[in-house]
Amino acid sequence: MLKLRRIPLDTHREYVAFLSRDCAAYRAEGFRALAKIEVSAGSRRILATLNIADNGLIVGPDELGLSMQPFATLGLPEGAEVEVRQASPPESLESVRSKIRGRTLEATEYRAIVEDIAAHRYSQMELAAFLVSTAGFMTTEEVLALTRAMAEVGNRLTWPDPVVADKHCVGGIPGNRTSMVVVPIVAAHGLPIPKTSSRAITSPSGTADTMEVLANVDLSVTRMRDMVERQRGCLVWGGHMNLAPADDVLISVERPLNMDTPEQMVASILAKKVAAGSTHLLIDIPVGPTAKVRSQSDAIRIRKLFEYVGGQLGLTLEVTITDGRQPIGRGIGPALEARDVMRVLGNDPAQPLDLREKSILLAGRILDFDPGVRGGSGAQLAREILDSGRAQAAMEAIIAAQGPPPAWRGNGHYAEDIPAGQSGTVAAIDCYRINRIARLAGAPMDKGAGLDLMKKVGDRVRKGDPLYRIQAGFAADFAFATGMARENSGYAIQ
Template sequence: MLTIRRIAIDTHPENTAFLLRQSNGYSAEQFQALRKIRVSGENAEILATLALVDEPAMLKPEEIGLGEQAFRRLGLPEGAPVAVEQAIPPASLEFVRRKIDGDTLRDEEIIAIIRDISAYRYSPMEIGAFLVACASFMSTQETLAVTRAMADVGNRLDWKAPLVVDKHCIGGIPGNRTSMIVVPIVAAHGLIMPKTSSRAITSPSGTADTMEVLANVDLSEAAMRAVVDREKAVLAWGGRMNLSPADDVLISVERPLRIDTFDQMVASILSKKLSAGSTHLVLDIPVGPTAKVRTQDDAVRLRKLFEHVADKIGLVIDIVITDGSQPVGRGVGPVLEARDVMAVLRNDADAPADLRDHALFLAGRVLDFDPALRGGRGYARAMELLASGEALAAMERLIEAQGRQPARYTLGEHVHEVPAHHEGRVSTIDCHRIARIARLAGAPMDKGAGIELLHKVGAEVRKGQALYRIHAQSRTGLGFARDLAAEDSGYGIAR
């Protein structure tokens, strides 16, 4: 038996355990065999990747160190006794091998795989093998089975209401922070809208990152329920809720490999919505040359897959295909996006019109779910709630209920303006390029980092005139972003 020692090392997403190479009863050969180990204690166990330690000051011979993720997931206190043994490979890996060979898996086989992934029994290499095999081919039934399995292995929220609405955009468009406008509009109307969002993974900001500029988003389930009971809505980070946990594990491997197939997108989004207790969903699919979905034909194919799976899991879905040809709003990055959102909610004269219009359109579609509204009245109702200030008041109540952010985030003090190389009309803006530049500047980790767009498609610009302004909170971040923008600003200018 060994005792637990917490090691303050972030090994996300893996469980990692640490043992001294010498003086604990194992030979070097045994260590190789124990590359993946099972750590078990009182009513708890985890599988972990083993790392060997040669520094005796880090661990005692009778201790096993657990990285932050492994310590939290095991759930036992420091000093608790645990047993260590070689981990037996999950039986479901055989199903993965069959999928690699091109087989179509049965529902129960997919359920076994997803359960083992959510329990961290797979290594990133094994998860990658499963993802690549699925990217080669997935039947519609397999996509449905993955969606159901991912929702079933985690927490399921139940709001005890027949109508629980949500709105989601598949992403890929910088500055498209419509949820922070839609949610207070819908809350002001009185529908239940518990909006849980992820933090940004490859984008310059997610809804949770931007909302965190204004309020606490790291809410427990109990705190989240209290906010929804009081305000009919919430804008929170979903990481504390354990909703579709297998999805978080899969995403951590998908993103570095740049795997983002339609089948996996559908399973990821709909499993999260089912877990969150949503009954009705408006889904926004932006289409553009540098968006996630590039053509109208692809958008229609994706829409049909979403509709099929949503129907089978009992989720009412309204899918809109929108213009994703350029960023939305003027800000890209948490502080800049929060500024745009609040300008729209305050009805400021200089608020970005495209963000306002797109948010009102989506809010109207959500409100159309309300059986008390006459058909097609949702958009007009959304406009009323925004113009009257009721949406702003609802947002202020949400901020107070979640906990107003005590720290005041400001724009990065290091600034660089990217000029136009010749005069003409802005013909295109590369969403992917703009997002990369903003991330190199430090967004979303540095909340004041990002890009302030000074011109959009259709604008006439002079040679040397600034197209956008990069903000960074460090000289290093500004340098990285400036160098990438110098290679290619992301703006196309027609003479």
């Protein structure tokens, strides 16, 4: 029996435990550093990766330390008595090993794997092994089985309405905040659209980060239900709702590995949407040389996979392939993107027209899901809702219902314009590099940080004209971002 101690370390999704080298249990069990151990107290148990502490600073010989995340999951106070033992590797790893050897797995095997992943029974290296083994080859039936398992393990929301709309973009395009225009348009029309979004992992802002500039995004399922009943829509963060939790765990390894195969992308997106109770879904695949999807043929292959898996799961699903050759809108970073969104909703003369037009297109496709809308008239309807101010009013109602945003530090005291190195026409903008510079400037942690684009593809520029402004709330961030931008602005001028 050891005494539980909370170690104030953020180890993200990797559960880490700490034992003293002088601990009797450590020696008795023949534990090694990096072994997986099971920590239990009564019926509560978690698995964690073991670090060995060499003096009493971190844990004493009669203590078991847990980093913040597993401590919270175990849910016991400091000083509680816990037991430790060697963890048996999850049985579903045998299926992963056969997948490595080339076997096609059964649906029951994906289910067991997903249950173990959602329960944090896989170490990071085991997660990587699963991802790589499936990245090599998956049949469409395997993608379906994985998606279904991910959707079924965790919470599932249900709604009383026959049509529950949602949209999702596969990502990679800076500033692409269409959801925040589409949701109020669709809600104003009266179609329920309970939108849950993620925070940025490697990009300068996710929809949840940008919405959080305007309103609270961390709502309970009960409050979200209430909003959908009254406002027909919401724009909230899905992080605490336990929707397809295995997906969150897998993403924590996919991102550092920079692995995002079509099969994993489709499973990840559709599992979250099915768990959230959507019935009608629009998928946006931007295609461009620096977007996530780089060719039309890749986009078509992904579209077919979305259609097949979505169809088998009972979703009405449309895929739209859009222009992903440059950022959408002008602001990159939470506050700058929120500004663009509110300008579009307010029909402000300074609004970015590409964000407006793309949002109308997407909202129109969703309105076409409504059986009461005459086929093909959705886009016209969306335009009227936006122009009339009804979308703006819907957004204001959503913001009021979600409540005020948390306070945030940093508000762009530092700013510098990045000039064109030559005269000519903007031929291309590197989405990847623009994301990276905005991220260095402090986005999304510093909500005010990011880039404000003054030129887009096709614009004529003279040498020295500002291409974009970098904003940052902190000197060090500002130096990093401007340094990278001066080295290469990400703009190609011809």
